[in-house]
Amino acid sequence: MEWRDEGVLLAVRPHGETAAIIEMFTPKQGRHVGVVRGGTSRRMTPVLQPGAQLDVTWRARLQDHLGAFTVEPVKTRAAEALSDRLALAGLASVCALLSFTLPEREPHPALYARSVALLDGLGAENWARAYLGWEMGLLEEAGFALDLTSCAVTGSYDDLVYVSPRTGRAVSRAAAGAWADRLLPLPECLLGQGPADARQIDDGLRLTGHFLAHHLAPSLGEKPLPAARQRLIDLIVRQSAS
Numbered sequence: 001m002e003w004r005d006e007g008v009l010l011a012v013r014p015h016g017e018t019a020a021i022i023e024m025f026t027p028k029q030g031r032h033v034g035v036v037r038g039g040t041s042r043r044m045t046p047v048l049q050p051g052a053q054l055d056v057t058w059r060a061r062l063q064d065h066l067g068a069f070t071v072e073p074v075k076t077r078a079a080e081a082l083s084d085r086l087a088l089a090g091l092a093s094v095c096a097l098l099s100f101t102l103p104e105r106e107p108h109p110a111l112y113a114r115s116v117a118l119l120d121g122l123g124a125e126n127w128a129r130a131y132l133g134w135e136m137g138l139l140e141e142a143g144f145a146l147d148l149t150s151c152a153v154t155g156s157y158d159d160l161v162y163v164s165p166r167t168g169r170a171v172s173r174a175a176a177g178a179w180a181d182r183l184l185p186l187p188e189c190l191l192g193q194g195p196a197d198a199r200q201i202d203d204g205l206r207l208t209g210h211f212l213a214h215h216l217a218p219s220l221g222e223k224p225l226p227a228a229r230q231r232l233i234d235l236i237v238r239q240s241a242s
Contacts, residue, residue, distance in 0.1 A: 007024045008052070009023070010023040011096075019037050026112070031102040033066065033104060035066060035069065036071060048071070051081075052077060089231055096226035098111075111141045128201050146169075150170065161173045161176070162183035209229070209233070
């Protein structure tokens, strides 16, 4: 069995004395795991960094075997992000969430394209806003899309300011009434209205974080969200407050 594709390295861990097990995310193969012989060598360690773009060939005797990768570097991203704490934290969060969320060997070409675009824009202006949109897309890809088109109670399209933490549907100010304090704030930037300031980004990440932690994670067996996401959120909050 053999295939070749280009993708993003999500995670790497030592295997035996000199090998490494890596997780790749490619447009045709999805999240795929395999062994790289000599993966912990001095030559390969700089290549096998999370976020790297690699040209990979996978081979195995049978389809359901772990298999082995041979890799060629296309683009490194971790080294480029070392001078920018936000970019490095963002790269770690994206890779960790993809590894956490994606089932093995299931293609997600649209999410792949969006993830590569986000990683290629690391450190750019408004990157935090792009990251928030990426988390919305991740929820949608995982089957937990938020419906922000109209009020869940009245069907109105006006003055949508909350989201139900249970259904993920938008709620208008008038319909919320006495239940407003039990609902999640809906930032205007997620409705395409106005610029995304620090408070809106914070509200947006709290919103996506709720559905990642309380809807998506339980569907995967009650595993906690990767700590890399919280480190990114903490850094965004600190930078916006300074």
